[in-house]
Amino acid sequence: xxxxxxxxxxxxxxxxxxxxxxxxxxxxxxxxxxxxxxxxxxxxxxxxxxxxxxxxxxxxxxxxxxxxxxxxxxxxxxxxxxxxxxxxxxxxxxxxxxxxxxxxxxxxxxxxxxxxxxxxxxxxxxxxxxxxxxxxxxxxxxxxxxxxxxxxxxxxxxxxxxxxxxxxxxxxxxxxxxxxxxxxxxxxxxxxxxxxxxxxxxxxxxxxxxxxxxxxxxxxxxxxxxxxxxxxxxxxxxxxxxxxxxxxxxxxxxxxxxxxxxxxxxxxxxxxxxxxxxxxxxxxxxxxxxxxxxxxxxxx
Amino acid sequence: xxxxxxxxxxxxxxxxxxxxxxxxxxxxxxxxxxxxxxxxxxxxxxxxxxxxxxxxxxxxxxxxxxxxxxxxxxxxxxxxxxxxxxxxxxxxxxxxxxxxxxxxxxxxxxxxxxxxxxxxxxxxxxxxxxxxxxxxxxxxxxxxxxxxxxxxxxxxxxxxxxxxxxxxxxxxxxxxxxxxxxxxxxxxxxxxxxxxxxxxxxxxxxxxxxxxxxxxxxxxxxxxxxxxxxxxxxxxxxxxxxxxxxxxxxxxxxxxxxxxxxxxxxxxxxxxxxxxxxxxxxxxxxxxxxxxxxxxxxxxxxxxxxxxxxxxxxxxxxxxxxxxxxxxxxxxxxxxxxxxxxxxxxxxxxxxxxxxxxxxxxxxxxxxxxxxxxxxxxxxxxxxxxxxxxxxxxxxxxxxxxxxxxxxxxxxxxxxxxxxxxxxxxxxxxxxxx
Numbered sequence: 001x002x003x004x005x006x007x008x009x010x011x012x013x014x015x016x017x018x019x020x021x022x023x024x025x026x027x028x029x030x031x032x033x034x035x036x037x038x039x040x041x042x043x044x045x046x047x048x049x050x051x052x053x054x055x056x057x058x059x060x061x062x063x064x065x066x067x068x069x070x071x072x073x074x075x076x077x078x079x080x081x082x083x084x085x086x087x088x089x090x091x092x093x094x095x096x097x098x099x100x101x102x103x104x105x106x107x108x109x110x111x112x113x114x115x116x117x118x119x120x121x122x123x124x125x126x127x128x129x130x131x132x133x134x135x136x137x138x139x140x141x142x143x144x145x146x147x148x149x150x151x152x153x154x155x156x157x158x159x160x161x162x163x164x165x166x167x168x169x170x171x172x173x174x175x176x177x178x179x180x181x182x183x184x185x186x187x188x189x190x191x192x193x194x195x196x197x198x199x200x201x202x203x204x205x206x207x208x209x210x211x212x213x214x215x216x217x218x219x220x221x222x223x224x225x226x227x228x229x230x231x232x233x234x235x236x237x238x239x240x241x242x243x244x245x246x247x248x249x250x251x252x253x254x255x256x257x258x259x260x261x262x263x264x265x266x267x268x269x270x271x272x273x274x275x276x277x278x279x280x281x282x283x284x285x286x287x288x289x290x291x292x293x294x295x296x297x298x299x300x
Numbered sequence: 301x302x303x304x305x306x307x308x309x310x311x312x313x314x315x316x317x318x319x320x321x322x323x324x325x326x327x328x329x330x331x332x333x334x335x336x337x338x339x340x341x342x343x344x345x346x347x348x349x350x351x352x353x354x355x356x357x358x359x360x361x362x363x364x365x366x367x368x369x370x371x372x373x374x375x376x377x378x379x380x381x382x383x384x385x386x387x388x389x390x391x392x393x394x395x396x397x398x399x400x401x402x403x404x405x406x407x408x409x410x411x412x413x414x415x416x417x418x419x420x421x422x423x424x425x426x427x428x429x430x431x432x433x434x435x436x437x438x439x440x441x442x443x444x445x446x447x448x449x450x451x452x453x454x455x456x457x458x459x460x461x462x463x464x465x466x467x468x469x470x471x472x473x474x475x476x477x478x479x480x481x482x483x484x485x486x487x488x489x490x491x492x493x494x495x496x497x498x499x500x501x502x503x504x505x506x507x508x509x510x511x512x513x514x515x516x517x518x519x520x521x522x523x524x525x526x527x528x529x530x531x532x533x534x535x536x537x538x539x540x541x542x543x544x545x546x547x548x549x550x551x552x553x554x555x556x557x558x559x560x561x562x563x564x565x566x567x568x569x570x571x572x573x574x575x576x577x578x579x580x581x582x583x584x585x586x587x588x589x590x591x592x593x594x595x596x597x598x599x600x601x602x603x604x605x606x607x608x609x610x611x612x613x614x615x616x617x618x619x620x621x622x623x624x625x626x627x628x629x630x631x632x633x634x635x636x637x638x639x640x641x642x643x644x645x646x647x648x649x650x651x652x653x654x655x656x657x658x659x660x661x662x663x664x665x666x667x668x669x670x671x672x673x674x675x676x677x678x679x680x681x682x683x684x685x686x687x688x689x690x691x692x693x694x695x696x697x698x699x700x701x702x703x704x705x706x707x708x709x710x711x712x713x714x715x716x717x718x719x720x721x722x723x724x725x726x727x728x729x730x731x732x733x734x
Contacts (some may be wrong), residue, residue, distance in 0.1 A: 155559070247712040
């Protein structure tokens with residue numbers, strides 16, 4: 001006679017399965033829910049980190065709306081996300097499509113493109129800070145070879161019109177990680193799809209456009225999520241390369257929160273900015289999922 | 301069934317173990333001190349840690365280490381002091397604030413006193429030195445300094461230093477530009493900047509990142525001259541004086557190095573050391589690297605220029621913030637006695653004189669040295685900063701933290717022409733009254 005437990009197993013319900021979820025649940029509560037509640041709880045407070053809390057109501061949020069540095073940081077963060085989605089990812093996809101055809105030396109290129117992904121972002125930001133140095137940087141040396149007045153001694157990181165783009169350049173070109181995600185998805189596409197397309201007379205670029213890209217939609221969604229979450233958290237490039245300057249031209253939300261909390265000692269204001277960042281992230285991710293559901297393509 | 305229950309119990313046990321117990325959390329020095337003493341009642345030695353930003357690359361850091369070593373030697377078995385060096389001063393202060401917020405203040409540390417941010421001295425977690433301040437020890441300090449660090453009748457910090465920021469200038473570059481003596485007014489200084497520019501030399505070392513120290517000093521000298529020594533202490537600034545000061549600073553940027561915008565202290569200082577700029581407004585810690593880069597006769601210290609319709613007395617100086625020493629509330633009497641013992645040693649005349657002679661560092665407690673005993677450039681520095689008719693603290697040190705954070709962006713916007721001097725003054729005022 002089957003025991004009660006065996007009967008439940010037979011219907012597919014795992015007994016005591018919730019016990020196995022406990023570690024993940026505890027981790028989520030301790031490292032996500034509790035800090036989130038702390039952020040929301042401190043955001044309406046006036047607190048310098050040492051003195052007692054003083055309730056300030058919506059004052060911190062109103063101050064955010066009136067602070068031009070916050071609106072610049074918010075806009076710049078959206079620009080980082082846009083550059084990630086519409087420049088960084090398409091470049092990664094293009095490189096993945098090229099490498100998937102396995103040209104000569106493709107393994108070397110794949111490794112070389114992936115290596116920066118495993119190097120600390122801090123180290124990369126420092127590297128590019130020196131690359132952009134107008135006195136001895138690589139960019140200056142290369143521009144000096146071009147006989148055009150105005151290019152010599154260009155201070156890309158100290159010019160408010162170029163500082164933001166200069167800090168984004170290393171992020172754009174270090175596309176190893178999304179490239180690998182795309183390559184993995186491309187390698188999972190059954191060969192029969194390409195054979196059928198070849199039989200129908202499709203060229204390589206037509207196969208890429210009508211077969212490969214639709215079938216890597218899951219990878220596009222995953223990479224897009226990574227881009228959004230990464231750029232909402234991004235700190236090293238603006239902090240090390242420009243400290244958010246000049247005149248806040250390259251500041252983003254993470255750096256704004258850092259400065260508000262650890263330089264202005266305005267913990268309440270920093271938490272309000274954090275809450276705004278979380279809200280923005282939820283909206284953006286929600287929009288992404290809505291758009292993704294409506295796009296044609298394989299949703300496996 | 302039994303296997304499932306056992307598995308579940310193991311999972312829960314692992315969870316509680318991973319969360320950790322009391323031994324997993326870091327202990328404060330006081331807590332570890334108390335544990336050590338309670339665990340070994342016969343142990344006499346009190347261990348103290350002092351947080352400092354004075355590293356071995358600075359002469360005052362070398363002197364501090366020597367003083368600590370000698371103190372430890374003379375108190376062997378009774379008191380042992382260790383230095384925890386964090387050369388990044390803002391980073392060190394942030395760590396101190398976090399430790400105080402966590403209820404675990406450092407044993408001993410130094411910080412900058414900002415009258416608009418008294419969170420540290422008023423935290424209630426600092427040791428009160430008043431009961432230990434006997435007449436002999438009190439005589440080492442000025443009454444004004446002791447009053448500055450007394451809150452609610454408690455002396456929560458001890459005067460350590462309040463370094464003047466003075467005008468160091470490169471005599472060779474001045475001679476090259478045909479200027480025979482340091483300008484006595486700001487109008488003359490701006491004309492001198494013209495002469496430097498003609499020779500391909502920048503006028504004053506400036507930078508905008510972090511605390512914009514050099515630029516803040518220039519701004520303070522002009523603003524105090526135009527608006528009075530206590531200009532930035534008042535809630536309503538003299539708007540026109542501050543705006544006029546920003547106008548002068550904007551001109552100085554135009555005469556400065558091309559990399560001033562976005563530069564940090566290192567870049568700005570090196571500009572002077574490499575002969576790219578003729579003047580730098582800095583504290584006594586700049587003397588060490590200057591002595592390495594120049595011979596004694598190449599650099600001199602000058603009195604600040606005056607201005608038309610000056611509201612500050614001629615010869616006034618700008619200083620850093622009062623930078624006191626403090627100690628976390630002691631765990632027990634032995635700890636408190638050890639801290640007092642250290643501070644009495646540290647503020648004694650022989651140690652104070654060592655800082656002057658070997659470290660080129662003035663202290664707020666009395667030093668008794670002759671000019672011939674100290675570095676010649678430091679002697680020049682002391683002569684200019686002695687018996688001055690008034691002092692103004694550098695503006696960056698007296699702003700509210702929100703304005704301190706906003707200042708670099710305001711200076712950059714000013715230098716780049718994105719805001720007018722009047723707008724810059726308004727932005728700074730608004731961020732200071734947020």
